[in-house]
Amino acid sequence: MTGKDSSPDGGDSAPAEDPTRRGLLRAAAGATVAGAASTAGCLGVTTPADVAARSEVSGNVGHFVGPSWLADNRDEAVVLDARDAERFREERIHRARRVPFEAITARESTDAGDAPDADAIAAAFGEIGVAPDDDVLVYGASVGSRVTRVAFALAAIGHEGSIRVLNGGLSAWNGRLGTGSRDRVSPTDYDPDPASSTWVTREWLADRVGTFNGDGPGLVDVRVPEAYLAAPGSDALREDHDRHGHLPGAVDVHWVGNVAGRRMTDPGRLVRLYEVEAELDRSGTVVVYGDDNVDPTSTWLSLKAIGFEDVRLYDGGFGEWANADGDRGRYPVETATDVVVETEGSVGGDDGGGDFSCTG
Incomplete structure (x- = not known):
């Protein structure tokens, strides 16, 4: 991918005028409740x-x-x-x-x-x-x-x-x-x-730091941009995380972009979102992660639905990565880059499964 730094140490953020930089999500992070469509009057009857x-x-x-x-x-x-x-x-x-x-x-x-x-x-x-x-x-x-x-x-x-x-x-x-x-x-x-080919572990990722969305696997952070960017004072930052930010090289595509009310987002839009805007390779390995092991599965299944061949979940999530202190010491966390793909979406009902709740 172009237009972002993917070094393990974070590096410099992409300059604001960089034409390849993705747009930051314009609206405040979060999703709106989408109920069944109906309005007053005969033409609005559903x-x-x-x-x-x-x-x-x-x-x-x-x-x-x-x-x-x-x-x-x-x-x-x-x-x-x-x-x-x-x-x-x-x-x-x-x-x-x-x-x-x-x-x-x-x-x-x-x-x-x-x-x-x-x-x-x-x-x-x-x-x-x-x-x-x-x-x-x-x-x-x-x-x-x-x-x-x-x-x-x-x-x-x-x-x-x-x-x-x-x-x-x-x-x-x-x-x-x-x-x-x-x-x-x-x-x-x-x-x-x-089926171990459906997930990856912390060590699998650590072995590939510095290659994500470049010479190695695609890596998608499905959280709201404020969590990905470690925005100071944001309610999206989990108190149980020792550190905030994202895995080096990850691109942020908020998972709610996969859902339009109670239905999946138009497949053509999903193809544009992930192949064109996020520049993911459908024939290569793509790993998705979030704070937990629930929300990223929306992106996991959406990518598989539109023909991505090898999609895997980091089941430990950012919480494990940010808090772990093993033989390698602390695992690198990046905050300098801001590669955020703009999404629009909303979840109807009460099917938001992780700590991010779309509907209360």
Whole structure:
């Protein structure tokens, strides 16, 4: 990539007049709540059929499907609900099973750094009767990061069946619904086959510092620009982080740019955002990270959906990187560069899964 410094020590920031520098996000960091579209008057009436039709997915897009796919495959697919228990009891897709969200974000500590806890994740899916070869559809209130974390967790344990996400979330579904406590399902033994190619560790990244978005892998920070830039006094700076900033060479693309209300952002816009503006190579390795291991999965799945071949999650996140003090000493944190790709997006419902909450 051009127009930014990617040295381990930070270097000088790009000059303000540099024409290759990305624009800083103009609006204040954060996302707006996007509810179901409806206005007063006959022309503003929105029917369930309208919502469902707008959520259909066409073209060469992976993983995301519209409600018609679910209608055609309802008897074959295991449907997983990524929302909290209260919302699940109030209303859900008939026969859906609620995912124990805390379990599927579990990490284990290794010599190389934090990694997904495949045994804990597999046990959680097995408890709700998911088998390794089941075709799975995940939904939430929207296509926010709680939903994409479920998809990532399945991929991380080597799930053999297909993994799909319902575009538009629950509001796009106008089929049969259920209420109350969950339907009885028989637990199954889920023997994980960890897919280590879906994530990277702290040491994997440390070995490649100085090459990101240059001669080495693409690296995307999915946090708000204020966190990426370590903006003094910003509420985006986590108190439990010893240091602030970003991994050297990372480009910032806030994950909410992947979501337009309850649906995925237009695929053409995603291609422009990541290939043209962020200058990522779809045929190369791309690593995504945030403060936690939930929000970055939105970018992980969005990149895979538009054809990126090798996308990986840093499951330890910036919190591990900023606080670790190992054999290498402190890991380098950069604040001088400000390569921020401008994004627009909003998350409907309550599917923001990490410490950044779009909806309260």
